[in-house]
Amino acid sequence: MKEKLTIVKVGGAVVEDELQLAQLLRDFSAIEGRKVLVHGGGRRATKMAERLGIETKMVDGRRITDADMLEVVTMVYGGLVNKHVVAELQAIGVDAIGLCGADGDIIRSVKRPPKNGIDYGFVGDVKQVDGAKIAHFIEKNLVPTIAPLTHDGQGNILNTNADTMASETAKALAQLYDVTLIFSFEKRGVLSNPDDDESVIPVITRSDFERYKADGTISGGMLPKIENALAAVEAGVSQVIITLATAIDGQHGTIIK
Amino acid sequence: MKEKLTIVKVGGAVVEDELQLAQLLRDFSAIEGRKVLVHGGGRRATKMAERLGIETKMVDGRRITDADMLEVVTMVYGGLVNKHVVAELQAIGVDAIGLCGADGDIIRSVKRPPKNGIDYGFVGDVKQVDGAKIAHFIEKNLVPTIAPLTHDGQGNILNTNADTMASETAKALAQLYDVTLIFSFEKRGVLSNPDDDESVIPVITRSDFERYKADGTISGGMLPKIENALAAVEAGVSQVIITLATAIDGQHGTIIK
Numbered sequence: 001m002k003e004k005l006t007i008v009k010v011g012g013a014v015v016e017d018e019l020q021l022a023q024l025l026r027d028f029s030a031i032e033g034r035k036v037l038v039h040g041g042g043r044r045a046t047k048m049a050e051r052l053g054i055e056t057k058m059v060d061g062r063r064i065t066d067a068d069m070l071e072v073v074t075m076v077y078g079g080l081v082n083k084h085v086v087a088e089l090q091a092i093g094v095d096a097i098g099l100c101g102a103d104g105d106i107i108r109s110v111k112r113p114p115k116n117g118i119d120y121g122f123v124g125d126v127k128q129v130d131g132a133k134i135a136h137f138i139e140k141n142l143v144p145t146i147a148p149l150t151h152d153g154q155g156n157i158l159n160t161n162a163d164t165m166a167s168e169t170a171k172a173l174a175q176l177y178d179v180t181l182i183f184s185f186e187k188r189g190v191l192s193n194p195d196d197d198e199s200v201i202p203v204i205t206r207s208d209f210e211r212y213k214a215d216g217t218i219s220g221g222m223l224p225k226i227e228n229a230l231a232a233v234e235a236g237v238s239q240v241i242i243t244l245a246t247a248i249d250g251q252h253g254t255i256i257k
Numbered sequence: 258m259k260e261k262l263t264i265v266k267v268g269g270a271v272v273e274d275e276l277q278l279a280q281l282l283r284d285f286s287a288i289e290g291r292k293v294l295v296h297g298g299g300r301r302a303t304k305m306a307e308r309l310g311i312e313t314k315m316v317d318g319r320r321i322t323d324a325d326m327l328e329v330v331t332m333v334y335g336g337l338v339n340k341h342v343v344a345e346l347q348a349i350g351v352d353a354i355g356l357c358g359a360d361g362d363i364i365r366s367v368k369r370p371p372k373n374g375i376d377y378g379f380v381g382d383v384k385q386v387d388g389a390k391i392a393h394f395i396e397k398n399l400v401p402t403i404a405p406l407t408h409d410g411q412g413n414i415l416n417t418n419a420d421t422m423a424s425e426t427a428k429a430l431a432q433l434y435d436v437t438l439i440f441s442f443e444k445r446g447v448l449s450n451p452d453d454d455e456s457v458i459p460v461i462t463r464s465d466f467e468r469y470k471a472d473g474t475i476s477g478g479m480l481p482k483i484e485n486a487l488a489a490v491e492a493g494v495s496q497v498i499i500t501l502a503t504a505i506d507g508q509h510g511t512i513i514k
Contacts, residue, residue: 052309074340078337078340079337083335084331090359090410096360097360098360102347103343103353153348
């Protein structure tokens with residue numbers, strides 16, 4: 001039987017808020033067994049870009065990353081946010097190690113080609129995750145704390161979506177561990193009624209999803225999120241949990257399996 | 258017999274210059290055997306601070322690091338410079354892993370108390386280096402690429418002098434390896450005549466140093482540099498080399514032993 005491993009993805013909104021972040025890191029430290037943290041930092045990057053007079057352009061929620069913006073995300077994700085999170089985790093007894101995809105060549109990507117007239121710039125789509133290398137850190141009782149940056153193997157850092165990095169890392173590590181992937185989220189889980197925070201759907205399987213999609217219970221931005229989660233499950237991840245950032249204990253939210 | 262390990266320290270001036278940096282990294286990649294890179298980044302930090310309207314204050318060549326400046330150095334050293342260097346090393350076949358002192362708790366420091374009316378702010382003096390942890394990465398054929406940031410174990414990142422980090426890392430690793438520490442420098446080595454670039458002193462021992470100090474051959478800023486190098490040697494480092502950034506092959510410069 002494979003050993004359990006929990007991967008938690010925390011987004012930019014939580015990273016931005018010192019109190020929320022401290023709470024999330026405490027909850028993360030309480031998770032038993034092997035673990036990995038993947039963080040975003042988009043809001044910090046947007047603020048820093050603004051201070052530097054660099055305009056933030058988004059298309060479909062994705063950041064257009066020109067050379068100036070690449071500098072901003074490299075320093076904000078890889079430096080400001082990552083080292084802050086690592087130092088905070090160390091202070092509460094978690095032996096965190098900050099990594100981006102370039103470190104130890106753990107996550108390599110390819111620069112996204114322009115498509116439909118949109119050039120995302122220095123954005124990387126994940127090509128390969130070295131699960132064995134990441135597992136090596138984990139087996140040394142280190143807790144990989146991953147910033148949403150990858151590299152192309154040719155010397156370029158590329159901005160990469162943190163959700164995707166979490167999913168791809170989960171898939172790679174599912175070869176070696178019994179992986180639970182937790183996406184921290186601004187809602188309690190996937191809701192059957194978007195206006196009712198209590199209407200959390202406890203479990204969604206592929207067949208449930210097809211039904212909810214057909215009858216309109218799930219729509220909009222939740223569709224790709226759940227599709228990605230199901231793809232991770234179909235690639236070997238044991239379960240994906242979508243839950244509040246204050247409820248990452250595995251006992252709350254929607255389980256996708 | 259201990260295995261050889263080379264630690265190269267590269268300063269902010271080289272890091273700032275793309276061509277010089279690329280050359281140095283190529284030379285670094287050509288060094289045989291186990292190795293570690295320690296980098297600065299002060300000039301980049303000063304430029305970024307300026308763009309953010311943050312004034313750089315130096316006392317005796319050391320940066321006063323208030324909360325705003327700490328943010329700048331954390332993102333510039335830990336993110337912008339470190340990830341750039343790591344990606345470049347990966348591109349030339351060096352399996353670099355970017356680390357600051359907080360990562361894996363490898364280098365812990367204490368905040369420097371104000372002294373003689375000078376408060377350096379968030380500056381850390383190295384307290385302990387976990388040589389075994391760093392060696393563990395080295396034994397996995399990874400090349401630690403260290404940014405000049407440490408942590409205090411209480412959640413705070415502290416700005417730390419890169420020369421000191423290189424020396425302290427060298428001392429800790431000297432327990433496990435036959436360590437050569439190379440300081441890349443703007444001169445060919447320690448000069449017996451500051452106006453003659455050809456007057457490199459090939460070897461300096463403790464007794465040579467005392468003699469050169471007494472007769473005035475070595476003076477000013479070189480004194481603490483050589484004093485630190487001799488202290489490293491006396492703590493077990495096999496040799497310290499002070500040389501040009503374009504001559505880090507161990508065959509040039511001044512050897513302090």
